[in-house]
Amino acid sequence: xxxxxxxxxxxxxEYILQExxxxxxxxxxxxxxxxxxGGILDSMAIMRLITFLExxxxxxxxxxxxxxxxxxxxxxIAKLVQSKLPVKVVG
Numbered sequence: 067x068x069x070x071x072x073x074x075x076x077x078x079x080e081y082i083l084q085e086x087x088x089x090x091x092x093x094x095x096x097x098x099x100x101x102x103x104g105g106i107l108d109s110m111a112i113m114r115l116i117t118f119l120e121x122x123x124x125x126x127x128x129x130x131x132x133x134x135x136x137x138x139x140x141x142x143i144a145k146l147v148q149s150k151l152p153v154k155v156v157g
Contacts, residue, residue, distance in 0.1 A: 077123075082101070
């Protein structure tokens with residue numbers, strides 16, 4: 067399945083709101099909200115998020131991809147997911 071950049075953002079936002087911020091205003095969670103440095107995700111939440119990403123998008127993350135550089139915002143996560151998905155060559 068091919069995804070646009072918006073699909074990973076939407077899925078990740080919905081997952082974070084449901085699992086880690088129930089009852090919070092969805093408008094306050096933006097693509098650039100700091101998830102790890104902002105205290106939304108702790109180490110256990112990160113592991114749950116990684117499992118979600120791998121299962122939902124059928125990708126495999128490497129250890130170096132599971133830290134602050136790749137998982138601190140919805141935008142970061144979407145870029146990581148996009149980099150793992152098959153590329154469709156047109157032409």
